[in-house]
Amino acid sequence: MSAPAAERAAVRAFEVHFLPAACRVRHMRQITAAHLRLWHLTALVDTATLAVSELVTNSIRHGEGHPVGLRVTCSAHELRIAVTDGCPTPARLRSADDTAESGRGLLLIAFFTKDWGVSPDGLTTWCAFAIPARRP
Numbered sequence: 365m366s367a368p369a370a371e372r373a374a375v376r377a378f379e380v381h382f383l384p385a386a387c388r389v390r391h392m393r394q395i396t397a398a399h400l401r402l403w404h405l406t407a408l409v410d411t412a413t414l415a416v417s418e419l420v421t422n423s424i425r426h427g428e429g430h431p432v433g434l435r436v437t438c439s440a441h442e443l444r445i446a447v448t449d450g451c452p453t454p455a456r457l458r459s460a461d462d463t464a465e466s467g468r469g470l471l472l473i474a475f476f477t478k479d480w481g482v483s484p485d486g487l488t489t490w491c492a493f494a495i496p497a498r499r500p
Contacts, residue, residue, distance in 0.1 A: 384431070393417055396416045
């Protein structure tokens with residue numbers, strides 16, 4: 365297999381499981397940012413870590429105390445972030461008025477990503493980013 369073909373076929377990923385605690389949000393952002401830099405995806409660091417913050421925070425707040433899992437997968441064309449908790453109630457877009465202190469997380473994710481969704485069992489919320497074209 366040629367080097368360009370091997371690069372396109374390669375899938376990079378990491379997965380972390382942790383008990384729900386507010387301090388974990390920062391840790392998951394840091395771990396994600398480090399991997400994205402390692403994978404030469406610095407253009408996605410800000411928006412991807414924002415998505416990690418929102419999805420992990422939602423799982424900690426609404427996951428009913430179940431352990432949380434973060435999986436980040438990178439293929440040739442897509443970066444996918446998936447957060448799993450033990451709560452079968454699916455995440456959903458909410459509307460928040462100007463004075464609300466929360467409720468906008470999935471709206472941000474919907475704005476910054478190419479797609480997002482919830483697994484059929486409601487346990488995993490995911491989002492996907494297009495991989496930026498590499499400069500020659």
